Amino acid sequence: MAAQAGSVGAFTDLVHSYRERLLRFLLTRCANFADAEDALQDTLINAFRYIKTYDSRWRFSTWLYRIAIRNAARSRSGDVLPPGDLCDEESDPLRQCISDSEIENLWLSARRLLNDEVFAAMWLRYAEDMSIKDIAAVLDRSASWTKVNLMRGRRVLDEEMNRAVTESEAYG
Amino acid sequence: MDRLAKRLRENAEDIQVTVSDELDRRITASLQGIEPLPDKPVRSGHPASFWWASTITGVVAAAAVVAIINWRVPAPVATEEAVDLAAVVPEIDWKAESAMLTSPLQQELDDLEADLRKAEEKVKQDIGL
Numbered sequence: 031m032a033a034q035a036g037s038v039g040a041f042t043d044l045v046h047s048y049r050e051r052l053l054r055f056l057l058t059r060c061a062n063f064a065d066a067e068d069a070l071q072d073t074l075i076n077a078f079r080y081i082k083t084y085d086s087r088w089r090f091s092t093w094l095y096r097i098a099i100r101n102a103a104r105s106r107s108g109d110v111l112p113p114g115d116l117c118d119e120e121s122d123p124l125r126q127c128i129s130d131s132e133i134e135n136l137w138l139s140a141r142r143l144l145n146d147e148v149f150a151a152m153w154l155r156y157a158e159d160m161s162i163k164d165i166a167a168v169l170d171r172s173a174s175w176t177k178v179n180l181m182r183g184r185r186v187l188d189e190e191m192n193r194a195v196t197e198s199e200a201y202g
Numbered sequence: 203m204d205r206l207a208k209r210l211r212e213n214a215e216d217i218q219v220t221v222s223d224e225l226d227r228r229i230t231a232s233l234q235g236i237e238p239l240p241d242k243p244v245r246s247g248h249p250a251s252f253w254w255a256s257t258i259t260g261v262v263a264a265a266a267v268v269a270i271i272n273w274r275v276p277a278p279v280a281t282e283e284a285v286d287l288a289a290v291v292p293e294i295d296w297k298a299e300s301a302m303l304t305s306p307l308q309q310e311l312d313d314l315e316a317d318l319r320k321a322e323e324k325v326k327q328d329i330g331l
Contacts, residue, residue, distance in 0.1 A: 038233045049221045051227075056265050067225050074229050078285050081238045127217050132285060135213045157214035 040067040041078050048076075048091060052098050055153060058141060059102040063123040066102075073098040092164040097169060099150060105110075134197065137192045144183050151176055 044125075053070050058072055059064040128135045139156075142151055147169055154160040154168060154197050166176040 038230070041233065042230060050219055054214070054217050054219045055220060057217070067222075070221070071225065071229050071232060075236060077234050078233050079236055079239055082240060112255070124217065127219055135216055136209055137213050137217065140210075153214070156210035184206060188208070191206060191209060 038163065041081065043075065043076055044090070045094070048094055051091075052094065055095070055097060055126050055157070057127060058137065058149065058153065059099075059146070060123065063126075066123060068103045069098065072101045072104075075085055076101065088167065089160075089164055091158065092160065092167050094166045095154065095158070095160075097168075109113050133194060136187060136191060139194075140156070140183070140187055143186050143190060145173070148179045148183045151179050152187070 033092055049070065052073060053066060056066040056069045056073075057063065060069055073094065080097075084090070124141070125138060128138070137153070140152055144152065150164050150169060153166045155162075160168070162173050162176050162180070165171075165180075168171045169176065
């Protein structure tokens with residue numbers, strides 16, 4: 031692999047398709063857009079720096095997300111407030127990136143209702159289509175933990191989705 | 203794919219983000235300035251003689267401890283002289299009065315003897331003596 035040999039060009043090509051997916055994910059975990067961009071930059075720098083330690087038995091995206099989660103946590107470590115309360119609705123970077131819709135984006139509800147790790151597990155499963163094994167590897171958790179918490183997350187979001195539908199029907 | 207999974211996927215796609223040209227340039231510039239680290243950390247290698255020296259030192263130390271423990275002079279065993287218990291233990295004055303239980307027992311014996319005599323007389327009458 032040319033990227034593992036230290037070629038910046040090859041590495042840039044390799045990660046090109048992941049950049050926006052990673053940024054979207056980081057946006058859900060950072061206080062503002064600038065922090066998410068910084069976290070993306072740090073993720074890619076760290077990935078390149080440690081590219082020789084990458085084990086091809088893992089999916090490359092799994093490895094990248096593992097680094098991204100650590101960088102997002104580091105960028106947030108100075109914050110006093112928990113992630114759900116980091117910003118008000120108007121300055122919420124995630125909300126700013128979502129086009130207006132009558133029904134609230136379920137990921138906004140997810141971020142409000144789920145804790146950080148369960149949110150990440152849900153995102154990796156349903157937005158990134160990752161396997162349980164890969165999610166467990168990204169979050170450094172067991173497969174059982176991942177399954178149980180995905181199920182809990184699903185139950186919470188299912189209730190939220192049904193509640194929202196019922197409300198919208200009630201108000202016409 | 204169930205309804206929730208479909209909705210989550212669609213909602214994730216609704217989050218519109220783009221990597222700006224400026225961020226792209228920043229990332230590329232940062233990558234140019236770094237070199238990938240070697241895949242495995244370099245071990246601080248010790249020469250083979252170090253292993254042997256530490257092994258021999260350990261064995262010698264263990265042998266020394268065993269020798270010290272085994273060669274230690276045993277502590278003298280304490281001996282005790284015989285003690286005259288009669289001289290030590292004070293004499294106890296056992297003063298106990300015997301219980302006066304003879305009277306009821308004597309009465310019982312007299313009654314039994316009287317019963318026996320009556321029985322003998324009755325037997326003699328029965329057999330015509």
